[in-house]
Amino acid sequence: MSRLWAVGFGIWAAAVSPAAASGAQPEPQDLARLTVEELMQIDVTSAARRAEPVGTTAAAMSVITSDDIRRSGVTTIADALALADGVHVARVNNGAWSISARGFNGSTPNKLLVMVDGRTVYTPLFAGVFWNTQDYVLEDIERIEVIRGPGATLWGANAVNGVVNIITRHTRDTIGTYASASAGNEDRAIGEFRHGGRAGSAAWRVYGKYADRDSQQVSAGGGAGDPRRRGQAGFRVDGGAAGATTWTVLGNAFHSREELFDRPAAEFSDLSLQGRIDAPLANASRLEVQSYYRREYRRVPRQLTHHIDVLDLDAQHSFAPAPRHAVVWGGGARMNRDGTHGSGVLRFTPAARTYPVYSAFVQDDVALVPGRAFLTGGVKFEHNAFSGGELQPNVRGRVLLPRRQVLWGAVSRATRRPTRFDDDLEVLGPGGVVTVRGSDDFQSESLVASEVGYRIQPSAPLSIDATVFVHRFDDLRSQEAPPAGVVPIVLGNTLKGRSRGLELAVNVQPAIWWRAHVSATWLHTAIEREPGSRDIGAGASEMNDPSYLLGVRSSFDLPNDLELDAVVRAVDDLPNPAVPAYAEMNLRLGWRATPRLDVWVVGHDLLHDQHPEFGVPLPRRVEFERGIRAGVTVRIR
Amino acid sequence: MASSRRTAHGARLTSRLTRLLAWIVPCAVSLVPGAMIAQDVSLEYRVKAAYLFNFAKFVEWPPAARRGALTICVAGRNVFGDALERTVTGESVDGRPLAVRVILEPMDGCHILFVPRGAAAPAYLRASQDAPVLTGGEMPRFIDEGGVANFVLEGTNVRFEISQPAAERVGLRISSRLLRLARLPGAGL
Numbered sequence: 001m002s003r004l005w006a007v008g009f010g011i012w013a014a015a016v017s018p019a020a021a022s023g024a025q026p027e028p029q030d031l032a033r034l035t036v037e038e039l040m041q042i043d044v045t046s047a048a049r050r051a052e053p054v055g056t057t058a059a060a061m062s063v064i065t066s067d068d069i070r071r072s073g074v075t076t077i078a079d080a081l082a083l084a085d086g087v088h089v090a091r092v093n094n095g096a097w098s099i100s101a102r103g104f105n106g107s108t109p110n111k112l113l114v115m116v117d118g119r120t121v122y123t124p125l126f127a128g129v130f131w132n133t134q135d136y137v138l139e140d141i142e143r144i145e146v147i148r149g150p151g152a153t154l155w156g157a158n159a160v161n162g163v164v165n166i167i168t169r170h171t172r173d174t175i176g177t178y179a180s181a182s183a184g185n186e187d188r189a190i191g192e193f194r195h196g197g198r199a200g201s202a203a204w205r206v207y208g209k210y211a212d213r214d215s216q217q218v219s220a221g222g223g224a225g226d227p228r229r230r231g232q233a234g235f236r237v238d239g240g241a242a243g244a245t246t247w248t249v250l251g252n253a254f255h256s257r258e259e260l261f262d263r264p265a266a267e268f269s270d271l272s273l274q275g276r277i278d279a280p281l282a283n284a285s286r287l288e289v290q291s292y293y294r295r296e297y298r299r300v301p302r303q304l305t306h307h308i309d310v311l312d313l314d315a316q317h318s319f320a321p322a323p324r325h326a327v328v329w330g331g332g333a334r335m336n337r338d339g340t341h342g343s344g345v346l347r348f349t350p351a352a353r354t355y356p357v358y359s360a361f362v363q364d365d366v367a368l369v370p371g372r373a374f375l376t377g378g379v380k381f382e383h384n385a386f387s388g389g390e391l392q393p394n395v396r397g398r399v400l401l402p403r404r405q406v407l408w409g410a411v412s413r414a415t416r417r418p419t420r421f422d423d424d425l426e427v428l429g430p431g432g433v434v435t436v437r438g439s440d441d442f443q444s445e446s447l448v449a450s451e452v453g454y455r456i457q458p459s460a461p462l463s464i465d466a467t468v469f470v471h472r473f474d475d476l477r478s479q480e481a482p483p484a485g486v487v488p489i490v491l492g493n494t495l496k497g498r499s500r501g502l503e504l505a506v507n508v509q510p511a512i513w514w515r516a517h518v519s520a521t522w523l524h525t526a527i528e529r530e531p532g533s534r535d536i537g538a539g540a541s542e543m544n545d546p547s548y549l550l551g552v553r554s555s556f557d558l559p560n561d562l563e564l565d566a567v568v569r570a571v572d573d574l575p576n577p578a579v580p581a582y583a584e585m586n587l588r589l590g591w592r593a594t595p596r597l598d599v600w601v602v603g604h605d606l607l608h609d610q611h612p613e614f615g616v617p618l619p620r621r622v623e624f625e626r627g628i629r630a631g632v633t634v635r636i637r
Numbered sequence: 638m639a640s641s642r643r644t645a646h647g648a649r650l651t652s653r654l655t656r657l658l659a660w661i662v663p664c665a666v667s668l669v670p671g672a673m674i675a676q677d678v679s680l681e682y683r684v685k686a687a688y689l690f691n692f693a694k695f696v697e698w699p700p701a702a703r704r705g706a707l708t709i710c711v712a713g714r715n716v717f718g719d720a721l722e723r724t725v726t727g728e729s730v731d732g733r734p735l736a737v738r739v740i741l742e743p744m745d746g747c748h749i750l751f752v753p754r755g756a757a758a759p760a761y762l763r764a765s766q767d768a769p770v771l772t773g774g775e776m777p778r779f780i781d782e783g784g785v786a787n788f789v790l791e792g793t794n795v796r797f798e799i800s801q802p803a804a805e806r807v808g809l810r811i812s813s814r815l816l817r818l819a820r821l822p823g824a825g826l
Binding site for chain 2: 595
C-alpha cells in the first residue's frame with residue numbers, strides 16, 4: 001500500500017511543478033441536461049469547484065434534490081437518504097435507523113460524516129448519527145449531497161465510508177409563506193409552517209414543524225409500542241450584497257418524545273446556533289469562517305442519559321497561486337464537553353469528559369490540461385485527545401473526454417477516530433460486574449480506499465454513472481477476551497476488513513413528461529482477525545450488510561398538472577442478525593391545483609402488510625407497516 | 638421466508654437488471670453525439686441558453702403556433718456564441734424540433750424571442766405584443782415594458798421572473814412548475 005502512495009504523490013508532485021502551470025480555468029460541463037432547479041443553483045460568477053456540475057467531480061456522488069424529496073413522499077431526512085445511490089438505509093424502529101454507504105452498517109454505524117449546512121451532526125459519543133433528531137421542513141432542504149467513499153481531506157474525520165451534506169435553502173429562495181398539513185394511518189399528523197421575508201439587504205425565515213407517528217408492529221404480532229412525537233423550530237438570516245461579503249446566522253431547536261416496547265418514554269433534544277461569513281478577497285481568493293454551538297440531550301430510561309456541548313470554529317481560504325492551480329487550505333478547532341448518567345446496563349467512566357479536536361488541511365486542484373485533465377492532491381492533519389495525531393491524504397484525478405464522458409480515480413486514507421464509546425464504555429452484567437469495557441489504548445480505525453469511476457452523459461436523455469471501489473480497513477474495533485476468565489471483554493483494534501463493490505446509476509428521460517432513475521449496488525464485505533487477536537465478536541456488531549441494493553424512481557408529469565411518482569427499492573438479505581431480503585414501494589399522486597395549492601396522497605411500504613429491515617428476530621423485532629397519507633400544501637408569495 | 642426463495646428472488650431481480658442493462662447500454666452508445674467543441678461563451682450565457690431550452694418545455698403555445706420547428710430567436714446580436722445552438726441541437730419538444738435564429742429586426746416566426754442587454758427591447762416587444770411569443774430579457778423593467786420572462790442575477794445565480802398576465806395576454810400557458818420557481822417581478826435582491 002505504501003508503494004501505491006508513493007506513486008500517487010509522485011504524480012501529484014509532477015503535476016504541481018511550475019512546468020504544468022499557466023492556462024485557463026476548467027471548462028464547465030454542458031448544461032443542457034440540467035433541470036430549472038439545478039440551473040438556479042449554478043454559481044455563474046466563477047469557475048470554482050463549487051460551480052462544477054456533479055457530473056465532473058472526481059468522487060462517487062449523488063444529489064437528492066428538493067423535488068426528489070417532495071415527490072418521493074418520505075417524511076424524514078433519514079428515509080430521504082434511501083433515494084441516494086448506494087446508501088443502505090435500514091429502519092430499526094420508529095426512532096432509530098442504521099445507515100451506511102459501502103457497508104459496515106452495524107448496530108452503531110460510525111463511518112459516515114453527516115453535516116447540516118456545514119455543521120457536523122454525528123454524536124461525539126460513538127461517532128454515529130442519532131437520526132431521530134435530524135429533521136427540518138423538508139421543502140426547505142435545497143439538496144442532499146451524498147459522497148460515497150472517503151472525503152476526509154476536505155471534510156475531516158469520520159468521512160470514511162461517505163459524506164452526507166444536507167443543505168438548506170438560502171432565505172432569498174424562501175420568501176413568503178409555506179404551510180403543509182397531512183394525516184395518515186402511520187404518520188398520523190404532520191404539520192409544517194415557514195414564513196420568510198426581507199429586511200433591507202438581508203432575507204430571513206422562521207419555521208416550525210410537528211409530527212406524530214403511530215406505533216409499528218413486532219414480528220411475533222402485537223404492537224412495538226414505539227409511537228413518536230417530534231417538533232422543531234428555527235430561523236435563518238442571510239445578508240450582504242452580491243459580490244461582497246455575505247453572512248448567515250441560523251438556529252434550530254428539536255425535541256422528541258419516543259417510546260419503545262414497555263420502556264418509559266425517552267426524550268431527545270438538539271439545539272444549534274451557527275454563524276458564517278464568506279468574504280471575497282482580491283485576486284479571486286476567498287475566505288470563509290464559520291462557528292457553531294450544538295447541544296444534544298438524550299434521556300433513555302434504563303439505558304443512558306447524556307448531554308454534550310460542542311463548540312466549533314473553522315476557517316478556510318481558497319486562492320489561485322498560479323494560473324492552473326486552485327488551492328484550499330484551512331483549519332478548525334472543536335471542543336466537546338459531555339456529562340453522562342449511566343444505568344444498571346451501561347455507563348461511561350469517567351462520567352464527564354472534555355476533549356478537543358484540532359485540524360488543518362491543504363488541497364490543490366491542478367489543471368494538467370485545461371478543460372480536460374485535472375489532478376487533486378491534499379492532506380488533512382487532525383489531533384484528538386484519545387489517540388493523538390492522524391494524517392489523512394488523498395489523490396484524485398479526472399479526465400473529461402469528448403462526448404461528455406468523465407473518467408476518474410482516487411486513492412485516499414481516512415480514519416474513524418476513537419470516541420467515548422471506544423475509550424470509556426462499561427457494559428454491566430448482573431450484580432454490576434463489568435462485562436465489556438473500552439480501552440485507553442484504543443486507536444483510530446483506518447481505511448485506504450481505491451476507486452475508479454466512469455460517467456457518460458450523452459446529449460440524448462440519458463446518463464450513466466459507474467464506480468468500482470476497494471476499501472481496506474485496519475485496526476477495526478474488536479472485542480478482546482481477557483487472558484483468564486470470561487470477563488471483562490475489552491475493546492481493541494485487532495480486526496481488519498475489506499469491502500469491494502460496484503455502484504451503477506442510470507438516469508433516463510424517455511419523454512418530457514417521464515423521468516426515471518435506476519441504481520444498483522453490489523457489495524461484498526468481510527472482516528478477519530489480525531495475528532495475535534483474541535477477538536470473540538468476529539466483527540458481528542461492526543457490519544451486517546446486504547450484497548445488493550436496487551432502487552428505481554419514476555416520475556410522471558401528467559396532463560392537468562398531475563404528478564405520479566413511484567419509488568421502489570430492493571435490499572438483499574442481511575446475514576447476522578438475519579433479515580430477509582425485501583422489496584418495497586412508495587407511490588405518490590399529487591395535483592398542483594393552482595400555483596399556490598398542492599393536494600397529494602402517498603402510499604408507503606405498499607408491498608407487505610409489515611416487513612423488518614434490521615435487528616434480531618426474537619423476541620421482538622420491529623416491522624414496518626403499510627401506510628397511506630394525504631395532505632395539502634399552500635405556498636403564498 | 639425460505640432462503641432458497643430469497644435466493645431465487647435475488648436471482649430474478651439480478652437477471653431482470655441484466656436484461657435492462659443489455660437494453661440500455663447499446664442505446665447509450667448509439668445516441669452519443671458529435672465531439673464536444675471548445676468555446677468561449679461565459680457560463681452566464683450557457684446557463685441562460687439552458688434556461689431558454691427549459692422554458693420551451695414548460696410553455697404551451699396556442700394551436701396555431703404549434704406547427705413546424707419551435708424557433709428560438711435572438712434579437713440583434715448573438716450573445717450565445719454557439720452555446721444556444723449546441724443546447725438545442727438534436728433536441729425536440731413534444732415531437733417538434735428546435736431551431737435557433739438571430740434576427741436583426743422584429744419579424745414573425747419566433748416562438749421564443751430573447752432580447753439581450755443593449756438590443757432595442759421596446760421595438761421588439763411592440764412588434765410581438767399580440768403574437769404568441771415568449772419574450773425573454775435580461776434587464777430591469779423588461780417585464781414592465783410588456784415582456785413575459787426576464788433573467789435576473791441573484792447573488793451569484795441566474796434566476797428569472799415571469800409575468801403570468803403578459804403570458805396569458807398573448808395566449809401562452811405556462812406550467813405551474815415553472816411559475817413556482819420564478820421570482821416575483823421586481824423582487825430580485
